[in-house]
Amino acid sequence: MNHTHTRDREAAQRWARALLARSDWVVLDTETTGLDGRDEVIQIAIVADDRSVLMDTLVRPQSRIPARATAIHGITDDMVAHAPTFPEIFPQLAAILEGKLAICYNAAFDSRLLQQTAARNKIGWPSVQWDCAMEQYARYFGQWSERNRSYQWQKLPRSKEYEHEKHQAIHDCLATLDLIRSMAGTTGVQKRLL
DSSP: OOOHHHHHHHHHHHHHHHHOOOOOEEEEEEEEEEEEOOOOOEEEEETTTTEEEEEEEOBSSOOOHHHHHHHHHHHOOHHHHTTTBHHHHHHHOOOOOHTOEEEEHHHHHHHHHHHHHHHHHHHHOOOEEEHHHHHHHHHHHHEETTTTEEEEEOOOOOTTTTSSSSOOOHHHHHHHHHHHHEEEEETTTHHHHH
């Protein structure tokens, strides 16, 4: 059942509109070797609010990519064999994120994986401000979970342009940006996604 808490949906819409009124934010997404404390980032994409691509790179991890991760995103060990390492891309990554609000679809996951990849490479992670589009979209979508006593997280809506693509960071960044615009009520995007 979708919510009757109109004020929560309106708050999520205000969040999206306020975000679009700013210019100090980016959308970031990662693909990883897995979900736990030893896993690493193997792809990073960052887009600006105007859809310009600020970063879109594979990252060569220190460990092999498990088959279960490849099944999700399609990234293989061969694909990252000649990719830059995390220490090699870190200066550009840090420069892009400096002074920016990083918006992710599951910010807790992406921020944790970036921090643990930096730590694994003995790199100090800079102070970055994060915000989560997934949590805001859960409020906007309004499917209440009695068990969790909160709004249920929703899968990232994708436009037809990306629905048949494997999980790639750049596509997820663009889908997140489209979702933010749709939540804000920006014309054109809303009909494709919601």
